[in-house]
Amino acid sequence: MKIILLSGGSGKRLWPLSNDYRSKQFIKVMGTDNPMHECQTSMLQRVWAHLNVNDLADSVVITASGIQQEVIQSQLGDEVPLVLEPVKRDTFPAISLASSFLHTHKNVRDDEVIVVMPVDVDADEGFYASIKQLAIEFEVSKANIGLIGLNPTHPSEKFGYILTEPFQKHATLLKVDRFVEKPSNVEASNLISLGALWNCGVFAFRLGYLLGRLEAENWPTQYEDLLTKYHLMPAISFAYQIYIIGTDLLGVNEYSRD
Numbered sequence: 001m002k003i004i005l006l007s008g009g010s011g012k013r014l015w016p017l018s019n020d021y022r023s024k025q026f027i028k029v030m031g032t033d034n035p036m037h038e039c040q041t042s043m044l045q046r047v048w049a050h051l052n053v054n055d056l057a058d059s060v061v062i063t064a065s066g067i068q069q070e071v072i073q074s075q076l077g078d079e080v081p082l083v084l085e086p087v088k089r090d091t092f093p094a095i096s097l098a099s100s101f102l103h104t105h106k107n108v109r110d111d112e113v114i115v116v117m118p119v120d121v122d123a124d125e126g127f128y129a130s131i132k133q134l135a136i137e138f139e140v141s142k143a144n145i146g147l148i149g150l151n152p153t154h155p156s157e158k159f160g161y162i163l164t165e166p167f168q169k170h171a172t173l174l175k176v177d178r179f180v181e182k183p184s185n186v187e188a189s190n191l192i193s194l195g196a197l198w199n200c201g202v203f204a205f206r207l208g209y210l211l212g213r214l215e216a217e218n219w220p221t222q223y224e225d226l227l228t229k230y231h232l233m234p235a236i237s238f239a240y241q242i243y244i245i246g247t248d249l250l251g252v253n254e255y256s257r258d
Helices: 043-053 066-076 091-105 125-139 185-193 207-216 223-228 238-244
Strands: 002-006 060-065 082-085 113-118 145-150 160-166 173-181 197-206 250-255
Touching: 002 043, 002 091, 043 066, 043 125, 060 066, 060 091, 066 082, 082 091, 091 113, 091 207, 091 223, 091 238, 113 125, 125 145, 125 197, 125 250, 145 160, 145 173, 160 185, 197 207, 197 238
Parallel strands: 002 060, 002 113, 060 082, 145 250
Antiparallel strands: 113 197, 145 197, 160 173, 160 197, 173 250
16 A cells, blocks of 8 residues: 655635645644643644554655645655645646656556545544555455545535445445535535535545556656646546546445544
């Protein structure tokens, strides 16, 4: 398993405290898990600490905009693996660039499972255990895309919702029936009553699947070649480009957060 950690946010949600140069994931507003440490930490540092504790950090490559390089290295060190966007696009181009980097410079096999997750998450150890489990279960499935669904705690207009059905009689792997993007609170309540899950933005695919999608759309799969054409790629999210408006079979690994 390899992990692509997305850190390209624009910082609009916490503006003016955050901005393009200092997005919310870099602001030190998080408490530490160690009671002996009184200082606060950033979302980036907190997630990286969890990845280290769970022996996942060595599998990670961080994709970010070029202007974020200095702050990332100041918080995580100069040796952190970075794939930098030459211009800001969206998650589909960013994930494609990171995938081409893994293919070209890390010699990652086509059948390797790639897990993508955002850097601005605040989750317990069960979340990171679910990431490992997603990779294990996805590896033996025939799905093209796998996701982690989160059990909702309340109706919310801020989340996308996943409606599922049983998939191969598996205990935790489900088949996606449909997506509903950021519904009203009334509709969200109805979706929750139907057993819908929150789409928490964590998903998996095999490297060869994404490289094949790039080839089908006449984009290079070699890193340097894609880098030179990056500014021409559509500014679209991975979700909309690949699975929300697509027809690919998906699996969902359900994660419950107490």
